[in-house]
Amino acid sequence: MNASLYLAAFSGGALTLLSPCILPVLPFVLARTGRPFRQGTLPLLLGMALTFAAVASLGAVAGGWAVRFNQFGRAAALFALAISALALLSPRWADRVTRPLVRLGDRLSNHVGRDTGWVGSVLLGVATGLVWSPCAGPILGLILSSAALAGPGVETSSLLLAYAAGASLSLAVALRAGEERFAGLSARLRSSAWPRRVLGSAMLAGVAAVAAGVDTGALARLSLDWSNGLEQRVLQALPMGAAAADTVAGGAKGADGPRGTPSGLPVEPIRPDLSGAVNWLNGQPLDLQQLRGKVVLVNFWTYSCINCLRTLPHVRAWAQTYAGQGLVVIGVHTPEFAFEKETGNVQKALKRLGITYPVAQDNDFAVWRAFQNQYWPALYFIDAEGRVRHHQFGEGGEVRSEQVIQALLREAGADATAAAPVVPDTRGPGLAADLRNVRSPETYLGYRQASGFASPSRIASDRSKVYTLGRLGLNDWGLKGAWTVGPEFVQLDEAGGAVAIRFHARDAHLVLGFAAGHGPIPFQLTLDGRAPGADHGDDVDAEGHGAIDATRLYQLVRQRGSIDDRVVEIRFLDAGARAFAFTFG
Incomplete structure (x- = not known):
């Protein structure tokens, strides 16, 4: 394997020190400060690195049983770490609760001064490695993608070990640099109660953060904007380059081999079932049993979801390119909003989006539950x-997804020669998001999920009220005029009302519709108080004129130059307009 990839893996691991996802495990690492480096920090970091590499290798290639095993290991490690933290807070209380586990906690936390040496540090490192979930940036994503497609092997484990070694080295350097600050900590832990309680509280906070998924949720999102860009620059600076990175991420085992070559892909613990669909469009109902012998791609989507719309060009292209080699593409339309349950609306969307492959309407979420799905979009390769x-959960990973299709087709006996990825038509909302410049989240306007509302007066649920626009901070939105705020949408009661938001992204979209008996409804858009000019979206002209012609997603803004904070305001010329959610890209 290219040595540059090992360097990238090591560099990506080292950069985790700058990522928020390292915060929950720092108290566990600090639990061994004050000891000699070779007895405390070094064996702890070795145990952490080896355990992470082993568990990540297993999870990447071994399927569902490995995931369940890892979940059990994480739970056991969290329990042991929690006992250790409680022992720091109140040794007498912990001893009364359970003496055997407290002895383990004593050894892990080293709070009673017993010299367990490097063994206790390794055990604490193993527990930390089981619960550590680094933010999955481009480098770790590249490694795991390659692992899943290439199958088990020394290279997969070596790359993950290089990543863990980079993280461990950066932690070691940071701890060594600050060792003077930690000098005497061990003695204080033995002689004074408050340092033990502070460290115990920090460890409990770390356990709670990991158990609640903060390390893989909120902290991971905090890291996306800048750390992903930094990792991407590392990849581009290395000799492997972006093209080689795509090849590694997408290269499936056996992609260029003879027909019938095993793909090396694991079998996932899901029993796919389409029988819960309430209706089928673009064809007769399909049964996966009837499709045996075919490779099937199932795409969970909904037509007002911008992430789904950015995935669709690739799904359409794969359906056209590989149909003759045995690929069947099935869309599962699972609605997010009530209007997406209406068959007529979905049919119009299929025509507008150029979707000709079969689509199952999953209004009751029965197919969604059968696949144990949780995401829009989600691709399942059968x-x-x-x-x-x-x-594949969420947008992105197109090169890898196409290589998976090719690998499964070859495994089934088709002559799916690996070739350059398809190049779909990605004009309009289909263009990939500019993630480096997205600083604004999806923003719902209905009171059920509303956030960031910044009009001077509070929302009045389910009744008409006149609002005024106040000063908008980044990601704040507000209303002007007479509106009724419902659970899913806001509806304009008198002509001339407006909705506005301050955002930071290349693209701004808004899901719009109109009440029964209304529409089409014209609107006027301004960007920072002026016509958008060259920065207008597909559904608005340069003067800011647009119209609601159906309940769907409208692209309002696409900035052509530098990406800055902007205020977009949409004024509706007739009553009855409905606004559901802003999205950005």
Whole structure:
């Protein structure tokens, strides 16, 4: 394997020190400060690195049983770390609760001064490695993608070990640099109660953060904007380059081999079932049993979801390119909003979006539950024997997804020669998001999920009220005029009302519609108080004129120059307009 990839893996691990996802495990690492480096920090970091590499290697290639095993290991490690933290807070209380586990906690936390040496540090490192979930940036994503497609092997484990070694080295350097600050900490832990309680509280906070998923949720989102960009620059600076990175991320085992070559992809613990669909469009109902011998791609989507719309060009292209080689693409339309349940609306969307492959309407979420799905969009890759072999949650990963399709087709006996990825038509909302410049989240306007409302007066649920626009901070939105705020949308009661938001992104979209008996409804858009000019979106002209012609997603803004904070305001010329959610890209 290219040595540059090992360097990238090591560099990505080292950069985790700058990522918020390292915060929950720092108290566990600090629990061994004050000891000699070779007895405390070094064995702890070695245990952490080896455990992370082993568990990540297993999870990347071994399927569902490995995931369940890892979940059990994480739970056990969290329990042991919590006992250790409680022992620091109140040794007498912990001893009364359970003496055997407290002895383990004593050894892990080293709070009673017992010299367990490097063994206790390694055990604490193993527990930390089981619970550590680094923010999955481009480098770790590249490694895990390669692992899942290439199958188990020394290279997969070596890359993950290089990543963990980079993280461990950066932690070691940071701790060594600050060792004077930690000098005497061990003695204080033995002689004074308050340092033990502070460290115990920090460890409990770390356990709670990991158990609640903060390390993989909120902290991971905090890191996306700048750390992902930094990792991407590392990848581009290395000799492997972006093209080689795409090849590694997408290269499936056996992609260039003879027909019938095993793909090396694991079998996922999902029993796919389409029988819960309430209706089928673009064809007769399909049964996965009837499709045995075919490779099936199932795409969960909904037509007002911008992430889904950015994935669709690739799904359409794969359906056209590989249909003759045995690929069947099935869309599962699972609605987010009530208007997306209406068959007529979905049919119009299929025509507008150029979707000709079969689509199942999953209004009751029965198919969604059968796949244990949680995301829009979500792609599930099913082999010729009806088994789920791969998935892609969210947009992105197109090169890897296409390589998976090719690998499964070859495994089924098709002559799917690996070739350059398809180049779909990505004009309009289909263009990939400019993630480096997205500083604004999806923003719902209905009171059920509303956030960031900044009009001077509070929301009045389910009744008409006149609002005024106040000063908008970044990601704040407000209303002007007479509006009724419902659970899913806001509805204009008198002509001339407006909705506005301050955002930071290349693209701004808004899901719009109109009440029964209204529409089409014209609107006027301004960007920072002026016509948008060259920065207008597909559904608005340069003067800011647009119209609501159906309940769907409208692209309002696409900035052509530098990306700055902007205020977009949409004034509706007739009553009855409905606004559901802003999205950005």
